[in-house]
């Protein structure tokens with residue numbers, strides 16, 4: 379088991395230790411060309427060296443623009459996508475080293491909730507058959523009466539009536555379908571739930587209900603969450619700690635409060651400067667940071683700091699040449715930027731055309 383900072387010796391015997399430890403995880407997808415001779419002409423560096431740990435009962439939020447590698451990281455943690463290198467320790471056991479049988483057993487403890495409940499639920503299956511499937515796969519289904527009781531309990535826990543068992547996914551609203559998706563994850567009594575954009579396909583009015591449900595279930599069942607979202611407002615509400623991802627790597631990681639009070643990485647500052655202030659009467663005196671240029675392709679990431687091509691605070695030539703490590707700048711607050719102290723103190727000023735302090 380690796381050193382994982384707080385609760386370093388985290389194993390099943392150490393209830394205070396992390397449930398999940400990810401070390402230098404990489405997922406590089408080969409780009410293939412050729413009809414007669416299939417050859418690899420490059421790679422998409424979807425996840426390129428991510429390390430993080432999630433404590434038991436904690437909610438870790440992963441944020442970043444579309445295409446930065448959030449979903450691939452989530453899938454690689456559950457080994458639904460095979461990592462290229464690095465390791466994932468779940469409750470003290472290396473997921474990458476698990477054989478098929480062990481992985482199948484451990485999967486019960488690591489479940490995924492998907493973004494689009496309609497496409498992740500088989501339209502031809504009744505809710506009962508959707509829910510029973512996972513239980514059967516893990517030999518958790520008892521007698522018919524026991525199973526029926528358990529399914530009704532689960533439906534009640536996610537706020538749906540027992541009569542839902544006989545219905546089909548299309549008979550439910552988007553929010554109800556997501557409740558079914560959550561119930562499906564819970565049938566096998568997991569410890570970790572990776573929720574990939576769990577509310578982004580839902581109406582804003584329904585999003586808060588599903589977020590509240592996830593929080594209630596966490597309290598009742600002691601669940602640990604990795605919540606992937608591009609919506610910073612959702613993550614702010616639900617996450618204890620947040621990791622900000624840019625082009626396959628974490629650029630900042632800290633508590634939700636610290637990130638929203640004072641983001642330190644230029645990319646996090648730009649992301650947060652675009653979030654509307656909830657109360658229009660409150661004067662908004664924050665900086666506005668305009669990111670120029672497109673998000674570079676993960677198949678051809680920039681040298682040095684991955685963010686340097688869009689960074690208003692870029693300094694020649696270190697930013698172009700040297701990739702910054704994610705290091706602790708304040709207690710519990712990690713940032714991957716060479717100039718974080720100078721930027722925070724105002725000593726290093728941004729190129730003014732990109733930053734507007736209102």
Ligand SMILES: Nc1ncnc2c1ncn2[C@@H]1O[C@H](COP(=O)(O)OP(=O)(O)OP(=O)(O)O)[C@@H](O)[C@H]1O
Pocket residue numbers: 407422423424442443444445446447448449450451608676
């Ligand atoms: N199976 C695959 N083969 C090749 N490239 C892939 C594959 N899956 C993802 N990618 C690429 O990896 C990069 C990261 O994708 P990923 O879906 O993880 O990002 P994301 O941050 O979750 O974005 P989104 O929110 O849009 O899903 C993208 O450039 C994507 O096109």
